[in-house]
Amino acid sequence: MPRILLLHTGGTLGMAGGRPSALRPAAFFKTLKSRCPELFRLADIELELFSNLDSSEMQPELWSRLAAHLHRRLPEFDGAVVTHGTDTLAYTASALSxxxxxxPKPVVVTGSQRPLGEIRTDARLxxxxxxxxxxxxxxxxxxxFDSHLYRxxxxxxxxxxxxxxxxxxxxxxxxxxxxxxTFAPGLRQKGPFRLREKLEPRVFLLKVFPGLDPALPLALLPxxxxxxxxAYGAGNYPSDPSLGRSLLPLFQEARKRDVPVVVVSQAYRNGVDLTLYESGAAALQEGALSGGDMTPSAALVKLMQGLAYHRNRESLARFIETPIVGEMTERPPAVVETPAKKSRRAR
Known part of the structure; x- marks a missing residue:
């Protein structure tokens, strides 16, 4: 039979209790074998308890340990499954990527909205x-999750x-x-299977909102x-100094302190284009980096890793703005319209 490594990190899937009492970590492996015996007809599954935490406790240090463990053990298996709480599941999946x-092999992260031991659980499927x-x-x-496979x-x-x-x-x-x-081909990654487990956790995720006092993030910068x-939409933020809440000084001070600022969008679809509006263009002039259509969680983790491995600003900028493992849509090459093309269109 094919071999699968199943690493349990915690989360609702392996918890017990529930209304009216609070959910709590429980003995996952015993419940798994009794509630989902058909799982072991699909593959020879080796179960390992990596941790047994509520996912709100997941931290960068645990991501590094988890990645190192997968790097060491994956060559012995045909693939791996990581069970995880849903609250920080997207952060962990981004970090591992x-x-x-x-x-060279699939690493699939999953969880559930109800514990495995409940009757109407989604954990089994x-x-x-x-x-x-x-x-x-x-x-x-x-x-x-829910019969869908996502990057x-x-x-x-x-x-x-x-x-x-x-x-x-x-x-x-x-x-x-x-x-x-049915499955898509997915990524075909180049180069050898490596481990890049270093992260710089001293980063911050700031959401722009009406009324944000610029003094607060400025105090964080040191x-x-x-x-x-x-940011809003395509990369907008308050920039009019006459209204007293311009965030442009934040970009200026960040540049002075050599603190890179990656701009992503609050909008779920599409991404930022810092050349589109005046405030975005001003941020670009102060060295802001475009996160394209990255999710905030992916941008945050990518910045953590970039800071750990790239020592100069130019190298870091290339790393952040270039797709590495499918985390952002590659920008199409710029099309320069020639005078000949313009004249034909005019005719």
Missing amino acids: FMLPGL NLIDAVLSALQGPPEVSIC GNRTRKVKVSEYDAFESPNCPLLGTLGVDA HLRGLVLE
């Missing part, structure tokens, strides 16, 4: 679909109490697991190595 370049995706899906880090670094949690909890607004599905299971700014 950057930390495991050249990934999510686990079965995740194992099947680890056997047949593309060789990249993905998220399997891990393109996914957002969008619902709290419904089974279709995740979406991938700017990237097509990698797989659909209905009556039949403590930061990098900043991700969730």
Whole structure:
């Protein structure tokens, strides 16, 4: 039989309790074998307890350990499944995608909205679909949830109490697991399978909102190595100094302190274009980096890794603005219109 490594990190899927008492971590492996025995008909599954945490406790240091463990163990298996709580699942999937370049086999992250031990749980189907995706899906880090397979670094949690909890607004599905299971080819990564587990956690994610006092993020800058700014729309933010809440001084001070600022959009679909409006153009002049259509979680983790491995600003800028593992849409090459083309159009 094919071999699958199943790493349990915690989360609702492996918890016990529930209304009226609070959910709590429980003995996952015993419940798994009793509630989902058919899982072991798909593959020879080796179970490992990596951690047993609520996913709100997941931290960069654990991502590094998890990536190192997968890098060491994956060559012995045909694929891996990581069970994880849903709250930070997209962050972990994004982190693993950057930390495991050249990934030769699928690593599928999954979880559930209800514990495995409950009658109306979604955990059982999510686990079965995740194992099947680890056997047949593309060789990249993905998220399997509610019969869909998503690219891990393109996914957002969008619902709290419904089974279709995740979406991938700017990237097509990698797989659909209905009556039949169909999978896209996915990434074909170049180069050897490597481990890049270093991260710089001294970053901050700032969401622009009406009434934001610029003094607050300015006070944070001395403590930061990098900043991700969730701007409006195509990369807009308050920039009129006459209204007293311009964020342009934040970009100027960040440049002085050599703190890179990556701009992403609060909009779920499409991404930023800092050349489109005046405020975006002003941010560009102050050295802001475009996050394109990256999710905020992917941009944050990518910045953490970029700061750990790139020591000069130019190298970091190339890393942030270039697609590495499918986390952003590649920009089409600029088309320069020749005078001949213009004259034909005029005629």
